Amino acid sequence: MRKITAGLFISVDGVIEDPQDWHFPYFNDEMGQAVDAQLGSAGTLLLGRKTYDSFAGAWPDREAAGGADAPFAKQLGDTRKIVVSNQDLQFTWRNSEVIKGDLVTAVTALKNEEGGDIGMSGSVSVVRQLLDAGLLDELHLLVHPIVVGKGARLFESSEAAIPLQLLSSQTFATGVLNLVYARADELRTATYDDAKVHLPDGDQ
Template identity: 65%
Template structure:
């Protein structure tokens, strides 16, 4: 079964919108390696329409230019790219197609196609749907030490909490936190009476 991994740049206050406006000062070799290990290793990439348009408008030209990022651009071009949209789409970037049918059934079918990784970069609306449907296997957050203070946040308001477990973590020299979360069981009910048992007690003389 394929694994679905979503990777997002996040500010300290949870903003994931328009990272091109605030995250580049923190991009270094450590972050480049982390991004390549997640999205660069995916054989299939799932996109929302806006994110796909942004990628398709930049990466094919970067691959053709043959610059320092051409290697990564070729990885993106060679990967199978599946776009979620309500409108019928025409594609000019190779290996691109549209997700057909019911979202949950279609994504479940993708997961069942065999081994490998389905990656996401950005595409917040798609990540939200995957989390809500229990289809996301890994949530990779690169948390930057900056409060952007405006913009879309990953988690919207809802009645149902989403429990997660921290599976891996690292701190880059820039102060960026590289965090990998996986689904978890909901914690047992508890209140202050349970919590206070873990407070330090006065030492006995």
């Protein structure tokens, strides 16, 4: 079964909106390698419509310009791109298509296809739905050491808690934390009585 990974730029206070306004000062070689490992190596990209529109409005021009980011832009262009949208879309970026039918059903079928892993970037509403459905295998959070103060957050509200397990962590020279999570099998429970035994002994 193919693995789905989602990568997000996020602030300390949980903001994921308009990262272009605050995250570029923290982009270094370490972050570039992390983004390429999660997104650039994917066999398929799964994107929400807004994220797709943003990508399609920038990366083809960057590929054509032939600058330092042209190889990565070409890599994205050559990759199969599946867009989550209820609208009929007219694509100008190659290798693009709309996902058909119910999201959970369609993504389940996509995971069962042959091919490399499925990468996501941004597309927060889709990330939430797939995490709720248990279809998201890894959540890659690049936590920036900044309090943005306003804007949409990764998790605004939820009817039920979603337990996660930390798979790996890395601290970049910029202070950014590269945290990789997977959904845990069950929600951990405990009370204060369970926790207090771990408090330091005041006599020591």
